Amino acid sequence: MMKTSRLHLLAALVLLPTAVFALDEVTILPSRKKLDEDKKRLDSSSSEKTKEITYCVKVTSRAFKELQNVTVKYNVFYEDVELGSKDEAAVKVIAGSETLSSLLISKPVEFETKSLELKQESLDAGWHFTDGARASAKDKVVGLWFKAFNAEGQQIGEYANPTTVPKKMKWKE
16 A cells, blocks of 8 residues: 555656646736826715726746747736626726846846726715615736746646636637
8 A cells, every 4th residue: 555655656756747837937926016097086975096906927937048039918808897887897908018128047028018997986975876786896906817928839837717707708809
């Protein structure tokens, strides 16, 4: 029994790095950046706050050679919530890509995604909708998904946050 367990462990260790490192020639690390913020009254009973954001994306090569013409494609998924609505929040996506001419090992290259405007709307205290619709609405980012491809079109890196995004969302080119 001990020999069988060791063989299974050895087989797992031999096979695991192949699957894990196959897509690990680059690392992708996004960070949120606020560009602008504005607050205003919509009417006598409601207000709106808008925030424009982008993601600064740091791409680092882990390959032992220079990588040229790496294309990083991305999808930013966000909920667009409507004030006064009873419907589920619509999940929308902003898609884009950036081509990086050269990546050297351990010398990160940075780029920014397209900007996204998130709104937060609310009725003033004491106000409500008679049909029970939502009295406040706040858009929010619900997922990030990045894929990196080499010059031949092979995927060489991937990042998803949360990790369930590839299972729950559909990739948009």
